[in-house]
Amino acid sequence: MRHLLTAALLLASTAAHAQTISAETMKAVTQEISSDAYEGRAPTTPAEDKTIAYIVQRFEKAGLKPGNKGKWTQDVPLVELTANNVAPLVFSGGKAPVSLDYRKDMVIATYRVVPKVAIKDSDVVFVGYGINAPERGWNDYAGLDVKGKTVVILVNDPDYQTPEAKGLFEGRAMTYYGRWTYKFEEAARQGAATAIIVHDTFPAAYGWGVVQSSWTGPQLEQDTPGDHLDQSQAIGWMQLDKAKALFAAAGQDFDALSAAARQKGFKAVPLGVKASISWDVSIRHQASKNVVGILPGTQKPDEVVLYSAHWDHLGRCDAVKGDDICNGAVDNASGIGGLVALAEAHAKAGPARRSVVFLAVTAEESGLLGSKYYAENPVYPLAKTVGGVNMDSLNVIGKTKDFVITGAGKSELEDLVKPYVAAEGRVIVPEQRPEAGSYYRSDHFSFAKLGVPMLYGDSGDDLVNGGTEAGKKAAEDYVQNRYHKPQDEYDANWDWSGAVSDLTIYYRLGRQLADSGIWPNWYPTAEFRAVRDKSRAGQ
Template sequence: MRAAILPFLLLGTAASAQTSSTPAPAISVETLKTVTQVLSSDAYEGRAPTTPAEAKTVGYIVERMKAAGLKPGNKGAWTQDVPMVEITATAVQPYVFTGGKTPVSLAYRTEMVAGTYRVVPKVSVANSDVVFVGYGITAPEKGWDDYAGVDVNGKTVVILINDADWQTMSREGPFEGRAMTWYGRWPYKFENAAKHGAAAAIIVHDTEPAAYPWAVVQSSWTGPQLELDEKGDHLDQSQIVGWMQRASAERVFASAGKDYATLAAAAKVKGFKAVPLGLKLSGGFTNTIKRQASKNVIGVLPGTAKPDDYVMYSAHWDHLGRCDPVDGDDICNGAADNATGVAGLIALAEAQAKAGPAKRSIAFLAVTAEESGLLGSRYYAEHPIYPLAHTVGGVNMDVLNTDGRAKDFVLVGAGKSEIEDLVKPFVAAEGRVIGVEANPERGGYYRSDHFSFAKLGVPMLDGGSGEDMVVGGTAAGHAAREDYVAHRYHKPADEYDAKWDWSGVVDDLTIYYGLGRKLADDTSLWPNWYKTAEFRGIRDRDRAGAK
C-alpha cells in the first residue's frame, strides 16, 4: 500500500564493507522483468485475494519458487491458509448531519466513504451525537488523551489524520515531530475509538498529513473489504468506520457554527478538550458477507548448521483487483505495487539457491491481503509457521525502484533496530550513502508487511533507493516519485512498462541478498531493537523463552 520513500538529506558513511568474500550470484534481470510482467498482466486481473485470480497468482509464484530450487515452506505444503471474511457494503446511505444551521448530506464516494469491521448483515447509526476528538489519541506515557473528560459511548467521533505535531519540521515533539507514529495511523484511530465505545468513527481526509489523495481513500474503501475471520465477528468494533473529505468537514463544522481550521489548530495543543458539535449523525448500509480462505505462499532454503533458525524475505502478492475505471480500464494491475516486490522475492530465491544453502534457513514469504490492511502478514505473524523467537530478522519488499540507479539508500523509520547497522556495509560496498527519510510524516514504516513482524518483535528492514538518482540527481528522483504517487499509485495506470530501468532494483536486491546471507551465515547474530524502540520488550521476552 505504501507510497515510495523520499529522502531529502544525505548522510555519508565511511564504513568499510564487511561483505562476504564469495561473490554474490547475479540478480537476474530476466526474472525481474518476466515475473513483474506476468503478474501485472490483465490476465491476472489485478490479483485481488479470494477471486479466481488468486489461484492463478499463487500457482505462478509456487511454480517460480519450485524452479528457483526452494522447498515447500509449510510442512510439505507451499501455502498457508488465511481465513478471511469479505464484507461488501451496499445501499450505502449518505452521512446526514442534522441539528445545525442547515442539514448537511455527504455523498457516497465523492465526499465520504463508510465501512465496518463488524461481520453483520446490516449497520445503522441514527441521530448519534457528534463529538470532535482532535487526533483521537490516548497515549498515557505522553500524558496525552484526546478522550479525557468526554463520554463518546454510542456517539460519533470525528478525528484528524496523522498526529498532533506532524507540521513540525524537526523530529522533536510529543509524537516524534514530523515523523508519523503509530498514533497517527488510521487503524490505530479506529481501534481507539472502538475502545471508547464510539458507534461511528469518521476520519477527516487531508492530502498532506494523510500522504495520499482522496482517490486512494475512495478506491480502497469502496467495493469488497477483507478482514481476518476471527471468533467474535469483531463486534467489539464501532458500527461505522469511515472517512470524509476535508471540504466536507468544513461544511459540517460550519453548520454547527464552528470553524474547522480553528478547532483543528486547537487539537495540536496538549490538553485539548474534545468538542461536542451539537450535531447528530445518521448513516448506514447493508452488508453481503462471504467467508473464504486466501493463501500466503512460502518456500524455504533449508540451512545446514541451524536449520531451525530462519531469515525472512517477504513481499505481498495481492493488489486491488478490479477498481474504478479510468479511460475504460478497470484493472488495477499493481505492476510496481507489488509485482516488482514478488519479482524481487523470486530473484533473491534464485540467487540464494544458486549460492547453496546457508547455515541458517532462508524463508521466502509472499503474503496476501496487504492492501486490505496487512492481513496476510498479520495472520502469519500471529500464526507463525516458524516460531518468531527463531526468526532472526529479514527484509520486506514493497514497490521496487524502477527509475534507475540511486546514489542513496533510505532506511524507513530509521533509529529502530540493529538491522540498520548490519545493512550499512552492504550499502557502502556499492559506493552508496544512507539517506534520511524525507517524509517520515507519511508513516511508511507502519504501512507495509514488515510492520506485522515488527509489532510482534521480529526486526525487519524497510529500506531502498532514495531519490538522489545517478542520472538527474534529486530533481529527477523527486519528480519520478511524485509522478508515481499522483498518477499511478493504486490506479489502473500502475502497469508494466518496457522502458523501466532495472539497474536500481538490482542494486537494492544485491544489498538485500548480502544482508540476508550475512544473517543466515553468521549464527551468532540476533539483531534486536534499540532500547528506545516500541518493540524491544516483546522481542526480549520472546527470545528469553526460546531454547
C-alpha cells in the same frame, strides 16, 4: 555486540558477494502478474488461484522447497464484506443539513460481520487527533463518554507540521498514533459507534483517489471468532471540504478547532449535530493464501532468515478512462519479482548455515492481514526467526546514490546493512517524507510488533542519472498519477538498475544473517525491544 558484527561480516563476506540479482527475473515476474489476465490480484477471487500457482511455479523453479510442512501455502481465514445500498451520511440539527454522498464525499465501512449497519441520530463529537497516549501525557478522550456517538478525527499526529522529525509525536515522522488504523482502534476502545477521519492530502500522504479506490468494493478482514463486534459499527473518511461545511453548519470554525487540537490539553468539542447512515453488507467467508518457500539450512535449519513481499493488489477498482483493473505493477508485483530473484540468488549460492524463508503474503492492501496472520500463527517460531527484509514497491526509475531506511533508529539491522550500502557506492540518508508513516504501512510491521527485526528500506531520490530533482519528480508523479490507480501498469522502458542495487544489498544482508550466528535485536529505546527480549529469553 561490535565484535559479533565484525565476525559476522568476515564470515559472510565471501558468500554474500558471490551472486548477482537477475533483472530479467524481476521483469518477467512483474510483467506477468501485473497483466490484465490477473485482474489486479484481489485476494479470494479467481485471480488469486492464478497468482498463487505462478508464484509456486517460480519458487520451485528457483530451487526452493515447500515451506509449510511439505506444502507451498498457508491458509489465511478471511471474511469479505461488501457495502451495498449505501445511504448518504447526513448530519442534521445544525444551521442546515449536511449530506455526504458515498464515494464522492465520503467512504464508509465496518469491521463487524453483520448483514446491515444502521446509525440513526448519533451525537457528533470532534475529538481532535483521536489519540490516547498516557506515556506522552496526551488524551483526546479525557473526561469524555463517546459510547454510541460519532467521532470526527483528524489524520496524522498533532505535530506533523513540524519541519524536523522530533517533538512529542516525533514531528514530521508519523508515529503509530497518526496512522488511521490506530485511530479506528482507539475509537472502538472508547465505545464510539462511528469513527470518521477527515481526509487532508498532505498529512494523509495521499489523495482522495487512494481512499476512494481502497475503501470501496469488497473489503477483507480476518475471520475470527466474535465477528469483530468489539469494533465500531461504522468507520470511514470524509472529504476536507465537507468537514468544513459540517463544522460551519454546527457553528464552529474547522481551521480554528484543528489548530486547537494540536495543543496539549485539547478538550473534545461536541458539535451539537447528529449523524445518520445505513447500508447493507454482503458477507462471504473464505480463505486466502500465503505462499511459503524455504532453502533449508545445513547446520541450524530451525533458525530462519525471512524475506517477505505481498502479492495482492486492489483487483477491480474505480475506472479511469474505461480501465477498471488496478494492476499493481510497482505495488507490489515488483516486490514479488524481487522475492523470486532473491530466491534464485540464494539457491545458486547453495544452502547457508541457517534456513532462508521466502514469504509471499496476501491481503496487505486490506490491512496487512496475511503477514499479521503468519506472525500470529508462524510456520517457523518467531523466537527462532533471526530477522529479515520486507519489500514493497521496488525502484524502477534507475539507480540512486542514496538509500533510505524507513523508520530508522529502531534495530541493529541498520548497523549490519551499512557496509553493503557502501559497497554499492551509496549513502544512507533520512526519509524524505517521514510524515507518510510508511513504517506502519507494510508487512514488516506485523513482525516488528511481535519482536522480529525486519529491515524496510529502498532507494532514495538522488538518481545517478538526473539527480535529486529528477528522482523527486518521478516519485511524486507515481504517487499522484499511478499509486493505487489503474495506471500502475508494467512499462517495458523501466530502468531496473536501482532495484538490482537494492536487492544486492538485501541479498548480502540476508546471506550474512544466514551464514552467521548473530542475533540482531532492537535498540534499547525501540518500542519492540521488550517483546523480542521476552521471546528470546526462552531459547
